[in-house]
Amino acid sequence: MPNHINGKGHYNAEKIESIARSPYLNQGTTTPHSIRNALHTAGLSPSAVETADQQKKRALIQLRSKSSNLEKYIFLAWLRNTNVRLFYRIVISELEEITPLIYTPTVGTACVEYSHISPFLAPPGIPDGLYLSLNDRPNLTQIIKNYRPYPFDVSLTPQIAVITDGSRILGLGDLGVNGMGIPVGKLQLYVAAAGIDPRRTLPITIDLGTNNEKNLNDEFYLGLRKRRVDDNEFYSFVDAVIKSLIKVYPELLIQFEDFSSEHAFDLLTKYRENTFCFNDDIQGTGAVVLSGFINAVKLVEKDVHPTKHRLLFFGAGSAGVGVAKQLLEFFKIEHGMSEEEAKKLVWLVDTKGLVTLDRGDKLAKHKIYFARDDNNGSQFKTLEEAIEYVKPTALVGLSSTGGVFNEKIINRMAELNKNPIIFPLSNPMVNAECTFEAAMKGTDNRVIFASGTAFPAYTVPKTGKTKYPGQGNNMYIFPGLGLGAILAKPKSITDRQIYASASTLATSLTEKEKSLELLYPVVSRIRHVSAQVAAAVIVEAVDEGLARDEQIIKMVQNDCKELKTRQGKKWDNLVKFVQENMWDPDSEKFFNSEEIIGKSRM
Numbered sequence: 001m002p003n004h005i006n007g008k009g010h011y012n013a014e015k016i017e018s019i020a021r022s023p024y025l026n027q028g029t030t031t032p033h034s035i036r037n038a039l040h041t042a043g044l045s046p047s048a049v050e051t052a053d054q055q056k057k058r059a060l061i062q063l064r065s066k067s068s069n070l071e072k073y074i075f076l077a078w079l080r081n082t083n084v085r086l087f088y089r090i091v092i093s094e095l096e097e098i099t100p101l102i103y104t105p106t107v108g109t110a111c112v113e114y115s116h117i118s119p120f121l122a123p124p125g126i127p128d129g130l131y132l133s134l135n136d137r138p139n140l141t142q143i144i145k146n147y148r149p150y151p152f153d154v155s156l157t158p159q160i161a162v163i164t165d166g167s168r169i170l171g172l173g174d175l176g177v178n179g180m181g182i183p184v185g186k187l188q189l190y191v192a193a194a195g196i197d198p199r200r201t202l203p204i205t206i207d208l209g210t211n212n213e214k215n216l217n218d219e220f221y222l223g224l225r226k227r228r229v230d231d232n233e234f235y236s237f238v239d240a241v242i243k244s245l246i247k248v249y250p251e252l253l254i255q256f257e258d259f260s261s262e263h264a265f266d267l268l269t270k271y272r273e274n275t276f277c278f279n280d281d282i283q284g285t286g287a288v289v290l291s292g293f294i295n296a297v298k299l300v301e302k303d304v305h306p307t308k309h310r311l312l313f314f315g316a317g318s319a320g321v322g323v324a325k326q327l328l329e330f331f332k333i334e335h336g337m338s339e340e341e342a343k344k345l346v347w348l349v350d351t352k353g354l355v356t357l358d359r360g361d362k363l364a365k366h367k368i369y370f371a372r373d374d375n376n377g378s379q380f381k382t383l384e385e386a387i388e389y390v391k392p393t394a395l396v397g398l399s400s401t402g403g404v405f406n407e408k409i410i411n412r413m414a415e416l417n418k419n420p421i422i423f424p425l426s427n428p429m430v431n432a433e434c435t436f437e438a439a440m441k442g443t444d445n446r447v448i449f450a451s452g453t454a455f456p457a458y459t460v461p462k463t464g465k466t467k468y469p470g471q472g473n474n475m476y477i478f479p480g481l482g483l484g485a486i487l488a489k490p491k492s493i494t495d496r497q498i499y500a501s502a503s504t505l506a507t508s509l510t511e512k513e514k515s516l517e518l519l520y521p522v523v524s525r526i527r528h529v530s531a532q533v534a535a536a537v538i539v540e541a542v543d544e545g546l547a548r549d550e551q552i553i554k555m556v557q558n559d560c561k562e563l564k565t566r567q568g569k570k571w572d573n574l575v576k577f578v579q580e581n582m583w584d585p586d587s588e589k590f591f592n593s594e595e596i597i598g599k600s601r602m
């Protein structure tokens with residue numbers, strides 16, 4: 001733990017002041033009177049001394065009394081910024097209730113409104129994250145150095161940064177600087193789901209303008225009021241930011257988030273070999289869908305041989321192509337198919353129809369890989385036409401077009417397949433290509449379903465049986481992947497590490513979860529699941545010879561003697577070690593009460 005004691009073994013007045021004012025150290029109404037006296041905070045709150053549970057109960061009652069989810073978001077942000085550990089106690093114990101409020105879908109609403117609400121999320125002087133705008137270009141390194149991650153602790157350096165330019169926030173498009181809600185939300189999940197210390201997280205939004213007219217015309221918009229810069233300036237600015245970040249924090253893991261598709265791919269290609277980074281929308285979403293797909297394939301394998309699937313992707317942006325590429329790994333690794341063979345199982349559809357090489361338009365770079373050349377000159381302009389042509393076993397939506405998997409399309413998938421796999425993955429909920437209820441009704445309840453945002457369970461009217469939708473959200477991957485990477489410190493994050501995260505997530509289901517035909521573990525188990533994912537990433541990084549943490553390397557070599565035959569192994573010691581390394585709001589003794597009391601008596 002950080003040492004707050006001065007040279008003589010006592011807290012000095014300055015330290016006492018900083019504890020009293022710290023939303024991390026000061027525990028408000030649970031503080032005993034002796035400590036309140038010592039901190040000189042006696043009289044600043046009523047006399048009651050409460051337990052942490054009472055504090056939590058009160059906060060939950062307040063939270064639940066709010067009538068809209070946006071109000072709940074604002075309440076939770078305020079709580080986080082005034083009593084960090086109480087906030088995380090609540091998030092961790094009530095994950096299923098709180099995740100949709102601090103993350104998708106509510107974070108989408110919060111981002112749209114961010115310039116209107118952000119001044120009211122924290123007391124003055126408390127940053128929600130680091131903003132770097134075009135005008136900061138000459139001083140980037142200094143600004144990064146000056147920024148103190150919140151809650152403040154100068155003895156701790158950030159371990160993980162989530163960085164966006166706000167250009168493609170969820171399925172909501174270009175929100176400019178309002179996108180800050182996303183890095184903030186993702187990093188809260190790093191804390192809650194993977195036990196990263198909140199004081200070591202760094203949300204970053206770079207502001208290179210916005211093409212969002214509504215923002216540009218909004219008198220309260222807080223970002224640069226100009227159109228986005230061109231590609232040259234974009235890449236050069238991002239490069240300057242990455243270089244400055246690494247200069248200030250050489251071991252920082254950088255997660256790229258919600259960049260527009262074209263930029264997302266190019267940034268990943270540019271940095272993935274030499275920089276400690278990954279892209280959550282390409283690799284995180286890719287891995288989580290792969291994991292759900294592995295389990296979906298198992299549920300239908302009596303009827304469809306795994307290598308006979310035909311996968312139709314509606315939406316060919318970073319997520320669509322990222323997911324499709326990850327799925328290829330499954331066919332290659334688990335079924336020995338060549339890349340060319342596996343690629344033939346994938347068809348992409350975008351707004352102009354089936355993506356083919358001879359369609360006549362200039363395809364974006366990232367679409368060319370999957371563009372078909374076996375269409376004999378025929379073109380298929382709509383999703384319906386593409387479905388008739390491909391006859392897919394699985395329909396994956398990453399189009400950001402809410403409701404586009406309409407009744408007709410769902411019915412057709414049900415005619416074509418005994419158990420159609422339908423994954424409407426766009427976020428937030430309004431952008432999902434269909435609801436769980438619509439998919440169940442349109443397929444006589446035979447659908448195998450996962451969405452990006454959690455839908456409610458559905459009870460089949462005739463049988464009374466309740467079915468649970470899968471939530472194919474990258475929150476099952478990025479916290480564990482990031483934690484594993486932070487612990488093993490590989491030189492780079494590789495496809496094999498990503499694959500390991502996905503296949504481990506797929507096998508992390510309990511017998512009960514399997515008996516309910518779930519595709520993903522229940523959210524309330526996410527801390528344990530993240531530990532397993534992290535362990536898998538660590539083992540892979542060591543196996544690849546890329547890990548650089550000596551202690552981890554030794555431990556893996558002892559714990560997982562036969563690295564090459566480790567499939568299906570649980571690596572219990574390593575998982576335990578990872579869990580022991582997780583930050584927990586109650587695990588630390590934050591200051592020495594005796595020392596403070598001793599000081600006040602002097």
Ligand SMILES: O=C([O-])CC(=O)C(=O)O
Nearest residue numbers: 104170171281427473474
């Ligand atoms: O944030 C989420 O819920 C998933 C995600 O990365 C995205 O939709 O861009």
Ligand SMILES: [Mg+2]
Nearest residue numbers: 257258280281
């Ligand atoms: Mg994202």
